[in-house]
Amino acid sequence: MTINEIAQLAGVSRATVSRYLNNGYVSADKKERIKKVIDETGYKPSTFAQTLRSKKTNYIGVIIPKINSDSIGRMVAGITSVLSNNNYQLLLACTNNNASEELKYLNLFKENQVDGIILLGTVFTKEHIKTLSSYQVPIVILGQSLEGFSCIYSNDYMAAYSLGEKLAKTSNKTGMIFVTKKDKAVGFNRRKGFIDAFKANQKNINQKQIIETAFTLEAGYDACKKLFTDNPDLDTLICATDTIASGAIKYLREIGKKIPEDVQISGFGDSAFSRVSYPSLTTVHFYYEEAGQKASSLLLRKINNKDEEIRDTYELDYSLEIRESTRTN
Amino acid sequence: MTINEIAQLAGVSRATVSRYLNNGYVSADKKERIKKVIDETGYKPSTFAQTLRSKKTNYIGVIIPKINSDSIGRMVAGITSVLSNNNYQLLLACTNNNASEELKYLNLFKENQVDGIILLGTVFTKEHIKTLSSYQVPIVILGQSLEGFSCIYSNDYMAAYSLGEKLAKTSNKTGMIFVTKKDKAVGFNRRKGFIDAFKANQKNINQKQIIETAFTLEAGYDACKKLFTDNPDLDTLICATDTIASGAIKYLREIGKKIPEDVQISGFGDSAFSRVSYPSLTTVHFYYEEAGQKASSLLLRKINNKDEEIRDTYELDYSLEIRESTRTN
DNA sequence: TTGTATGCGTTATCAT
DNA sequence: ATGATAACGCATACAA
Secondary structure (H helix, E strand, O other): OOHHHHHHHHOOOHHHHHHHHOOOOOOHHHHHHHHHHHHHHOOOOOHHHHHHHHOOOOEEEEEEOOOOOHHHHHHHHHHHHHHHHOOOEEEEEEOOOOHHHHHHHHHHHHHOOOOEEEEOOOEOOHHHHHHHHOOOOOEEEEOOOOOOOOEEEEOHHHHHHHHHHHHHHOOOOEEEEEOOOOEHHHHHHHHHHHHHHHHHOOOOOOHHHEEEOOOOHHHHHHHHHHHHHHOOOOOEEEEOOHHHHHHHHHHHHHOOOOOOOOOEEEOOOOOHHHHHOOOOOEEEEEOHHHHHHHHHHHHHHHHHOOOOOOOOEEEEOEEEEOOOOOOOO | OOHHHHHHHHOOOHHHHHHHHOOOOOOHHHHHHHHHHHHHHOOOOOHHHHHHHHOOOOEEEEEEOOOOOHHHHHHHHHHHHHHHHOOOEEEEEEOOOOHHHHHHHHHHHHHOOOOEEEEOOOEOOHHHHHHHHOOOOOEEEEOOOOOOOOEEEEOHHHHHHHHHHHHHHOOOOEEEEEOOOOEHHHHHHHHHHHHHHHHHOOOOOOHHHEEEOOOOHHHHHHHHHHHHHHOOOOOEEEEOOHHHHHHHHHHHHHOOOOOOOOOEEEOOOOOHHHHHOOOOOEEEEEOHHHHHHHHHHHHHHHHHOOOOOOOOEEEEOEEEEOOOOOOOO
């Protein structure tokens, strides 16, 4: 079924059908006839031919580090809701935390001529900055704040600082499990927030009390083990993510530590696990779904206002979720 | 940058460039020249123009009920790994468990002319069967077994039966939290498996001991509450999913039930939560990631063998994960 | 082996 | 208001 056949069936030219589909600049009489034929045939214009002409794809490329994550899932949920409401399709690319994969998709999406891109970034290399700087298609960075680009991000530093203050006041000796500083939001900012808060409360954190690990449950378990082997007397444990905390809790339970009496522990991200774990996990809530929505809306605005350079940035709210895994004194 | 410009720069016709890109039916001399120009310009053919000609998009549509789920995330991870290795792009549609949304995307993907579809289905209505039966583009159904279609599914019945047998032997009075029977795999088959196993072990399950609820944590909590209000003496609780079980555990803890001494409990799916929860949750492991991979491979085979009708079906393995939340006697 | 010509299904320009 | 006609970027049948 093509526009030509519709035109023939309706007894008009294909230009008229096209107008009917777009501007609507058609006489009532012919409108009627065309509508009838389209309804009967169930004709749908070929999006590829449309794209070839109009250079508009209605695709949005979304690049994520991994699919199977609570926080990322929530952000993607926010993205899909806005996009599908605006008739955009989501082209998903999963990089498995691989920087070169990220660059590969950034380039691939140019070929595919997506109308815009949402990059759920983690680590930005020089190569990234270079690619992004010369990038022609509208792009929004989600979850990280990168100078000079449109970003939707959370204030990981302040969130960590606030939570850190509470914990500093109720701890004697604190261990911290972080992730790579190359991840500015989750690695660098959360770490700095916690450490600054502890300093401000005259609590010294020895380097031996800090460990860096990966984003997984297993990594959290192992890191916790190492930390408590080196420092058996820790009474507080701060984790960079809920996932890491869940692994850590598992280890603490195995060695018979009571939470929060012997060791209090905190996560970050307010995952589903944090709410149902026992004891429930003190953590930080970020409005991830809202972040995904905001990123999509911003991107659509950028796409529809090609003339004016939009370089907006939103910092999203957070809230402390103080639960059973931490002490009150 | 178009094929015409490349042709001009290389001093050949655009047909020759096209051949270079496809069949390679070009003299060594011109091959050289074309390669040089392409390397220098970084030219990439327009996928949309290619599609318009060749009717091949290299897009695979993936329809899922929700993004934020442990099992679905694992399946999608499996899908992305295979697709990206084979140069296919993933067009993701999220239906929020809405049957009409599912149909909408099934139709939308026809317009978008995806090369194939993976449908991560839940409930199949008459409308679904009708749409699917007359569907022209290759499709694989993942997670459900539907007569007459290519499916990758798990044997939920047998898995539930095996787990049910173990639990039946160590229980006096058992409650069960299921989901809608309209979901054949998760709702109908798991339910039947458990109930058959209990019957086979001469354990009678009263209708009052069974409750049906939604796929969420909160639903699990509420269902558990209702179940224990009506049957305070339950000593075993079977849940259709780990997520439901996590909500149930939360409630049991609140009313002071010890797990597994007072109440033993089981989930289904081997989610991350089930491994780190306290006590760790007895559940069933399905090879979801492998399922996603298998579905993708099968779909690609269907796409590349349009001549012969492939209607394969794979039943995936499962394994019982007996953990701390259940009794051994 | 190569180039010419045509068509894929649209939209946009231009007369009418 | 409408209909020819050209153009988008590519692939292919055909002629050379």
